[in-house]
Amino acid sequence: MKVTERADAKVNLLLDAGGAEDSPDAACGGTCPARFHQVDLVFQEISLHDDVVVEKAGDFSVKCAGNIRNNTAEKAARLFFEKTEMxxxxxxxxxxxxxxxxxxxxxxxDAAAVIRALDKLYGTELTKEEMMELGRAVGSxxxxxxxxxxxxxxxxxFNLTKLEPKAGFYVLLETPKVRLPEKKTAWVYSEYDKLAKKKRFDAEKMAYAVEYGDATDVASLLGNSLEDVVLAAFPECAAAKKRMLEKGALGALVSGAGPTVFGIFDKRTAGAYETVA
Known part of the structure; x- marks a missing residue:
């Protein structure tokens, strides 16, 4: 028996980062052990996705096409078996x-898909909160x-509120080929801390636009406190954002700590992905 789960990608329509404090960091999934930032985000899943297949076996293995090491998926699986005592x-x-x-x-x-798939495969019937507990242990x-x-x-x-978008839109992606620093997210946050002037954004306004507005409203409120760091470090990302706007995007933004740049379109565009409700 095998179980297949879809693992959708996301873009950050908004990321508002506050100042850093000395404490373990929830905002970057435990990758910044000495610092944390108060972060408000609006996440949006899109139809670009990985496929995760889980089946019973005599031993344990995690394999990705191209021999990519997926530490988060492996950690999620091991925590699942630890919790269920299987x-x-x-x-x-x-x-x-x-x-x-x-x-x-x-x-x-991928890690979330592994948790869902193992729960179905072994019939453990974990509650939503039990799954969330596993999720928090892997990364926010x-x-x-x-x-x-x-x-x-x-x-x-990382308190989550589910939003009900009024209207879907299309998301076009460009991931520039850049040389990323080790522990990219931690590095981006550390550089953000050095900025004399930090950009802040209103997550509540974006949430309202998502639920009651249209693609134009959402695009007008796109914001990422980390974007200035990414654009300064990687000129390729700045060029990608410019190209996205030249293609007619209503708005464009670096997603999270980058380097992917996305554009929002209100009409179907070649190569663009749909949003997932």
Missing amino acids: LCCAKISITKRIPVASGLGGGSS DVCFFLEGGCCLARGRE
Whole structure:
């Protein structure tokens, strides 16, 4: 028996980062052990996705096409077996379409899909909160992917509110080929801390636009406190954002810690992905 789960990518319609404090960091999934930032986000899943296949086996393995190491998926599986007190035996195969370390949440989405798939495969019937507990132990973004669709996430505790978008739109992606620093997200946040002037954005306004506005309203409120760091470090991302606007995007933004740039369109555009409710 095998179970297949879809693992959708996401874009951050808004990321508002406050100042850093000395404490373990929830905002970057535990990758910034000495600092944390109060972060408000609006996540939106899109139809770009990986496929995660889980089947019972005599041993444990996680394999990704292209020999990519997926630490988050493996960690999610091991935590699942630890929590359910079951023998850690499963074959997990992941077909990757979401670019790695791109700001689109591929690793976290794969981890959420692994949790869902193992729960179905072994009939453990975990509650939503039990799944969320596993998700938090892997990384905060995993909790969003367990919820799915479009969500507002508030503060260090990453409290999620499910949003009901009034109208869908289309998202075009460009992931520039840049040389990324080790522990990219931690590095971007550390550079953000050095900025004399930090841009702040209103997540509540974006949430309202998502639920009651249209694509133009959403595009007008796109914001990412980390974008200035990414654009300064990687001119290729700035060029990608310019190209996106030249293609007619209503708005364009770096997703998360980058390097992917996305554009919002109110009409179907070649190569664009649909939003997932």
